[in-house]
Amino acid sequence: MSGPFPGPGGGHVSDNAFHGSANVQAGGANFQNINHYPPPSRSVWPAVGGVLSVVLAAAAGALLVALKFGDDPDDRGGGQAREPAPASVPALAPGTSGPAAAPRTTPPSTPPAPRTGTEDAADRVQWTGTLRITEEGPRLDERPPVKYSYLRDVWLAQTDPAVLQGSDWSVNSTNLALWQGSTAPTRKDCAELVSTQGIDQVEVGRGTVVCVRTMYGRTAVLTVVSVSSSLRQGVLAEARVWSETETPETF
Structure with missing residues (x-):
């Protein structure tokens, strides 16, 4: 950057010869601030990418939780999934330690066919x-x-x-x-x-x-x-x- 620089002898500054976080060129009644930052180091970009990945993963997880429990009326207060209720256990007969057995159905007995004379060997x-x-x-x-x-x-x-x-x-x-x-x-x-x-x-x-x-x-x-x-x-x-x-x- 260049510009007129009034002062004794007159003259121009064609380039910035100063380095640092804040460089000042001054003279007479005017001054000019030139901020010059060096380009970031190449080792910074992988760290930035890692931070962005963590942030995006956390946001996606929060979105899935909101979708899963947002419509469940039982989870609106606590925001946590509830365990399913245990299955009902059949009643036990007195003196037994296992599940009650289903009642047995005895098939009707078929009466034997009447014997005829030709069925006898004689x-x-x-x-x-x-x-x-x-x-x-x-x-x-x-x-x-x-x-x-x-x-x-x-x-x-x-x-x-x-x-x-x-x-x-x-x-x-x-x-x-x-x-x-x-x-x-x-x-x-x-x-x-x-x-x-x-x-x-x-x-x-x-x-x-x-x-x-x-x-x-x-x-x-x-x-x-x-x-x-x-x-x-x-x-x-x-x-x-x-x-x-x-x-x-x-x-």
Whole structure:
């Protein structure tokens, strides 16, 4: 900076030749103050940056706290978060030290299904179906029954009237019995009837029920469906043969 400087001899000051915090150039009736500060040292800038970072972080934290608790009516007085209320504890039964157990629900018991005769081993059915009785048998112990010309459990002896003949495998061929009950016989009914009232032949017609003991001691029941005048066509019957065996007849 330069300017006129009145005084003896006149002259000008073109540059500031003084250094310091306050430099004064004076003369005559005028004076000029020139303040000259040296540039800050490079080591000052990192410190300034650190201070600014701390200030900004503190301001951001204060702003987050204000946003978190500013709208909570319970925190307006103290400005601190409240701990959550503890969960309710179930009541304890007298004499217990742990949580009360939930009451047990006992499922309703299912009554057992009623038993039927076919569920018993003695009344298990070996075979049931329709068969034709001719002069060739059949043998009822086979499953299904088969025809033979000998060792027959029951066979057609004549057709008019139709007569069923008992076994030819025993000298005592009284293995037939006529059932006259109003309901179908059970295995036990037929077995007892043949044992007490067994005969060697029986005249039959449509609807006749005949109990039979087989060669191997099984019990069967025959219900006549139709009768033919031919020995080859024979008698058609619904048959049931039980699995249970009893002492068979001797030869």
